[in-house]
Amino acid sequence: MIGIVGWTVIVGAMIGWEAKCSASREEKPTFEELLKSLANSRRGRVFLLIGWLFVGWHFFGRYTLPVFDHLRGAGLLRHAVTHGG
Amino acid sequence: MWRGLREPVVLLTAMAVLGYGWWASGVRPFTWRAQIAVGVPSLIAIAVVVRHERRSSRLESTTKLLKRRSRVAGQEGLLGRGVAVWVGLLAAFTVWEVVGLLAGGSSRTLPTFSDLVDNYLLRLRLERFVLFILWLWLGKSLFSLFPNRQRRDVE
Numbered sequence: 001m002i003g004i005v006g007w008t009v010i011v012g013a014m015i016g017w018e019a020k021c022s023a024s025r026e027e028k029p030t031f032e033e034l035l036k037s038l039a040n041s042r043r044g045r046v047f048l049l050i051g052w053l054f055v056g057w058h059f060f061g062r063y064t065l066p067v068f069d070h071l072r073g074a075g076l077l078r079h080a081v082t083h084g085g
Numbered sequence: 086m087w088r089g090l091r092e093p094v095v096l097l098t099a100m101a102v103l104g105y106g107w108w109a110s111g112v113r114p115f116t117w118r119a120q121i122a123v124g125v126p127s128l129i130a131i132a133v134v135v136r137h138e139r140r141s142s143r144l145e146s147t148t149k150l151l152k153r154r155s156r157v158a159g160q161e162g163l164l165g166r167g168v169a170v171w172v173g174l175l176a177a178f179t180v181w182e183v184v185g186l187l188a189g190g191s192s193r194t195l196p197t198f199s200d201l202v203d204n205y206l207l208r209l210r211l212e213r214f215v216l217f218i219l220w221l222w223l224g225k226s227l228f229s230l231f232p233n234r235q236r237r238d239v240e
Contacts, residue, residue, distance in 0.1 A: 003195035028167045039230040052224050061123035062114045
């Protein structure tokens, strides 16, 4: 429960701050402007690419080595561990 | 936004992306198919970024000074505009994620962000489809933030 409250506060604060930055005429960067400034340098662009790749692999691919999945699926990994190869 | 869809190529591309997204949202994670589903857009993105970097490094030799000036000006402006709040929020996000991981992951009291997404946003195929398309769209949006790309869009 405490974890969900924490996430609600953090994500809510991000959304609130983004809304405030978008609405105000003061010099406060929105999240997009922040990313844009990151994209100004090559290092920043690489960072953005890695971040994007991480999100995709984390949520949809789970960056697991395919060979291990294959072995686990066929029960070969357990067999290999139990029988030493 | 919708005006572009009248172009046949754009419409076909959009349909292909949606079709791909639907297929990708149907494969189970931790399988070969899942690696391919995420691997194809990843490889395309890497190729696009590498191509962009090669082009921009060629352009850089001619517009090096201008670029450096605008970059420095942009950074100075941004530093004075409350980046600290974003850094603080992102730090809080990271700390809470680490706390969730230290709690063992998949904890009910202290779930990680991934646990919440898994449990509430990736259960149904339709949800996975929407998030997969969002991920692809995010990649495209990030690429449109790249400096030379912005200049070309303006032209």
